[in-house]
Amino acid sequence: MTHTNSTEADLEYLRQDPPFPEKSACIVKCLLEKIGIIKNNRYSNTGFMTVVSPLVFTNKKKLEHMKTVAENCDKEVNHKEETPCQLGNEVTTCIFKYAPELHFKA
Numbered sequence: 001m002t003h004t005n006s007t008e009a010d011l012e013y014l015r016q017d018p019p020f021p022e023k024s025a026c027i028v029k030c031l032l033e034k035i036g037i038i039k040n041n042r043y044s045n046t047g048f049m050t051v052v053s054p055l056v057f058t059n060k061k062k063l064e065h066m067k068t069v070a071e072n073c074d075k076e077v078n079h080k081e082e083t084p085c086q087l088g089n090e091v092t093t094c095i096f097k098y099a100p101e102l103h104f105k106a
Contacts, residue, residue, distance in 0.1 A: 001027060003026070003030070004022075004023050004026040004027070004085075005023075006023045006024070006026070006027055010023040010024045010027060011024070011027065014027070014028065017096065017103070018089045018092045018093045018096065019089040019093065020088070020089055020092075022083055022084075022085055024088075025083070025085040025086065025088040025089045026084065026085035026088060027088070028085075028088035028089070028091075028092055029085045029087055029088030029091075030088075032087075032088060032091055032092075035047070035051050036050055036051065037051060037091060038087060038088075038091060041079075041081075041087065042079055042087075043073055043074065043077040043079070043087070043090070043091050043094075045070045045071065045073070045074040048066075048069070048070045048073065048095070049066065049067065049070050052066045052069075052070075052102075053066070065099070066099065068098070069095060069098040069099045072094070072098050073091065073094040073095060073098065076094050077090045077091055077094050078090050
């Protein structure tokens with residue numbers, strides 16, 4: 001938040017569906033980098049599975065679903081940078097498209 005001069009108000013957009021405004025997208029991109037879903041400015045299929053596996057490992061059907069989500073996003077995420085934090089929107093849009101249950105709306 002400090003890096004982009006974001007405020008608490010910028011966090012409120014994250015309760016909605018992407019795409020998020022630029023400052024909010026930057027917050028998302030930073031968070032996704034911290035947990036390994038974005039590595040080297042690219043979506044990481046392996047990073048996504050590392051994060052979600054503990055949530056679904058006891059349910060084989062859900063685990064297979066998350067593998068499909070990871071593979072679909074690996075193919076679909078657009079890595080062209082029109083804005084510095086667009087990748088935050090690209091990744092969340094894809095994940096929520098295939099796994100809306102991961103969107104923690106208010």
